[in-house]
Amino acid sequence: MDPTLSLLLNGVVSGLLLGGLYAAAASGLAISFGMLDIVNIAHPALMVAAGMSVVLLGTALGLDPLLVAVLQAPAFFLLGTLLYRAYHHFFERRGDEALQGLAFFFGVMFIVEVGLVLLLGPEQRFLDPDYAFVTWRLGEVDVPLRMLAPALLALAAIAALWVFLRRSFTGLAIAAVAQDPEALRLMAVDPVRIKRIAFGLSIALASIAGGALVVVQPIEPASHQVFIGRVFAICIMGGMASLPGCVLAAFLFGVVENVTASFYGPSWSPAVAFGWLLLVLAFRPQGLFGRLA
């Protein structure tokens, strides 16, 4: 195969795999930020906390990190509901959710990072399953399982969530609360409870993303800083409240980053990827799958 074509093909494939990780990290935000209008800037920090928990539990129990991520997701769901309770009680209920709510989640982010340093130390933590050192070679294309396995888990979790949101009453209520909480109240559904469940789901997704991240790379308490800009950009590019849009935007981000890195060097990757974001917003201000208000 022509070397340039091989580079392109591998850039696209590795970009799609990277997009799987980005989708895992951004999908939870699509719920909290996109559907609930809660600027949870602590989402990547919670993802890293989940990753740390995966390392500790996985090491202690001898379990696969992705399995641990799934098993601990209910605990993170509960954590999410508790966080929302606090946020609602102190800010949203009083109409202070805009600036003070943002400050709240900034504080949560800070507490999570420093708390991890105090409890676990600042060192890198890792938990490598055996398959993380295996690379499938499909002709000219390399597919490292280190990237493939987390991407598949992330897509499966997002697909399950999407089905839940489209088929279940609670899922439809979550979609409704994003549009009109008062209308929901008229139908005898407590919008605060629905929001609490939705926020819990978003943090449960952070658990999945944390497990995916651990397989991809070692983590440290400050690792979340790498993801903050990207996950918000992906969420916005996808159309805020749209899970399919979020996945598509994550793939686009990953592919643009990696193809750019292949041909023009990695220093151009963020500029070109965020340039795509601007381009998308210029032609579709509502994002790829978003609806105009």
Added chain:
Amino acid sequence: MSELTRRGLGRTALAGALTTAAGSAIAPWPALGQGANPIRIGCSMSLSGGLAANGRSAQLAQRIWAEDVNARGGLLGRPVQLVSYDDQSNPANVPALYTKLVDVDKVDLVTSPYATAMIAPSMPVVMQRGMCYVTLFGAGVNERLKYDRYFSMNVTGDDIKGHYARGFLECTKMLPHPVRSLSILAVDNDFAQRAAESVRGMAREYGLRIVYDRSYPPTTVDFTPTIRAIQAQRPDVVFFASYPPDSNGILRAVSELKLSAALLGGGMVGPQIAAVQAQLGPILNNLVTWDVYSPEPTMQFPGVVEFQEKYRARAPAEQTDVLGNYLQPYAYAQMQVIAQSLARIGKIDQEALAKDMHANGFETIVGPIRFSALGEWAEPRNLFVQFQNIADGDLEKYKKPGAKVILYPPALKSGELKSPYGAPA
């Protein structure tokens, strides 16, 4: 007498400590002789954030030094007390912390935070107050400032561009076959860019044609496409200038794509750290990279073994690097410089300290040191080591000679180069 530690503080008042970490004073050392007018030495250190791994282990090393000194009766007959604040790895926090240390806490002496990015913003405060300043792992900070009370505990010397990559390129002469092509990949930060500039500038002298020369942002997650682009150029020699955790990502991608080269490594920061060594295991085998310390027989300077024994006994409980084979001996030596100078002049006088440090040499656990006019090491000592016989991630081997063999400089050389990178142990 109770020891007030940062962790202890955190455990008893976690929430409060967390939310006020930026502004809280930390005095993690024994409050020895508070009635005996202790000599107070202040610094900011990265105890959280991206630089915390090295910051916390440096702090442990300095704490061990303070305990050693106090056990011997202190300095100038007074106990030593260290005062430290967490700069959160954020350069913007540093000037205010040094202002507080000097103007409010009225410490007698100041030492630096860890690394160039944190040292640079402290310089205006330190210079305005005329403090004698011994820094830790800064690179070229004083190049333009030319502050005559600045002294650097770092092996890079005055001329990073002219010296840094020399050792790596000298290793090409040890290869069985001549090499022709070189690829360079460096992270976008000051130190790595200087390292890349150094190898770029000397490549022609070693008959190397540069076939790939790129930078990457510190936020890069996936290095696979970049390594593949390097692989497409088929370089004989590969030079990376990277920081953790990028070094880890780069070497994982190198392993996955089976990139091989006669000489691969360069100025990578990360493989010196125990956690990285544990994770990467055999991926490190035959990697040739910059370093500052290796427990080879040629580096057994007086006191270093005793220091490492104390450090390693406490590191697991402190949840910091368990080996102490990187900056930790230098953090201890940084304090030895201050102690020896104080002992010579017999008083705390910033001007006299600086004059003494310029005029005299120091015997430290990292060897004898003299400072240049710029305050850097007069004789640069960039080590280039090769990881050899690494078959797994067990860390015990790194406590003994043979795992990180010194190839350069010749005076410290402890083994022969093995090539290529990618060959099994």
